[in-house]
Amino acid sequence: MEFYDVIFKRKSIRHYKETPLDDARLEEILQYSRALTPLFPEIKTSFGIIKNESVNGLFAIDAPQYLAFYSEEKESHYLNAGFLMQQMDLYLSATGLGACWLGMAKPRMKEKDGLAFIMMFAFGEPNQTLHRKDVSEFKRKPLAEVAEGGDGRLEAAWLAPSAANAQPWFFSCSDGAVDVFRVKLNPVKAAVFDRLNLIDSGIALCHLKVATEHMGKPFSFAQTPEKSKKGYQYIGTVLS
Ligand SMILES: Cc1cc2nc3c(=O)[nH]c(=O)nc-3n(C[C@H](O)[C@H](O)[C@H](O)COP(=O)(O)O)c2cc1C
Incomplete structure (x- = not known):
């Protein structure tokens, strides 16, 4: 399945079959992770697979294996992390596996x-339906609340x-470009x-x-010149 089509069907999978994936499949997944396109190529990153570990932490999920992401801690490394890890989420979903992000969980291997x-x-063979039937099954804010202009x-x-x-984002579209913002947080929420x-x-x-690539165009991202929007922080602009 094409990644673009997966976007309109994917969902977080929280129930997994107990049997771990075999080593050949896990190696294939790691190989794929080594060839991803980063948003910031200058930041060193690496993926690792965690097996035989019951992962604790708030909102953690039981799974036979987990995919952990490691990075240099430089400016924009969190943006880069989301960009790279979501490519893996789509890849797993496109190849018949389920995944669920774990925002608060930590593995034993911290480095x-x-x-x-x-x-x-968390990822693995799903023990529930892998995909949504269509877009009506997504729970999202009305598009008009998070976007202006058409694209x-x-x-x-x-x-x-x-x-x-x-859904902390706002997309402002004009002249074929998408300015991406995120909600400004008060200090308590920001923590x-x-x-x-x-x-x-x-x-x-x-x-x-x-x-962008589905439309047959190259993806191009820039953070200057800085744009502003009241109540939001500028992330960057997708150009083409
Ligand atoms: C950065 C991040 C952290 C998340 N952390 C958790 C988590 O700890 N536990 C959990 O069950 N789901 C977690 N999720 C999944 C979200 O709850 C889920 O993506 C959201 O509710 C939208 O649902 P969908 O993925 O099924 O479309 C996380 C998602 C993201 C992107």
Whole structure:
């Protein structure tokens, strides 16, 4: 299944068959993760698979294995994390496997090749329906609440998953470009959600990339010149 089509069907999978995937399949998944397109190629990253570990933490899910993401901690590394990990979420869903992001869970291995643990998801053979029938099954804010102007890629961005389904983004479209913003947080909310909302923004950018390429255009992202919108923080602009 094409990634673009997966965007309109995917869902978080929280029930898994107990049997772990075999080593050949896990190696194939890791191989795929090594060839992803980053948003910021200068940031070093790595994926690892966690097996035989019962992962704890708020809202954690039991699964036979987990995919953990590690990164250099540089400016924009959370955006980059969301962008890369969502490519894996779509890949797993496209190849018949379920996945669910785990925003608060932590594995035992907090470091890999000198890179810090950033985020993980549970994945495996689903023990529930893998895909939604159609867009009507998505729970999302009305599109008009999170977007202005028209663009053929908007629906794909709107359906992106986000922590606690907060959908903290705003898409402003004009002249074939999409300016991406995220909600400004008060200091109390920021303590928990700043990291998660940046990752969410990276996820939305991943869906915009897939939609841009589906239209036969190259994906191009820029953060200057800075745009402003009251109550929001500028993330960047998808150009083409
Ligand atoms: C960064 C991030 C963290 C998340 N953390 C959790 C979590 O800890 N536990 C959980 O059950 N779901 C988690 N989710 C899944 C969201 O709740 C889910 O994506 C959202 O409700 C939208 O539903 P959908 O993915 O089925 O479209 C997380 C999603 C994201 C993007």
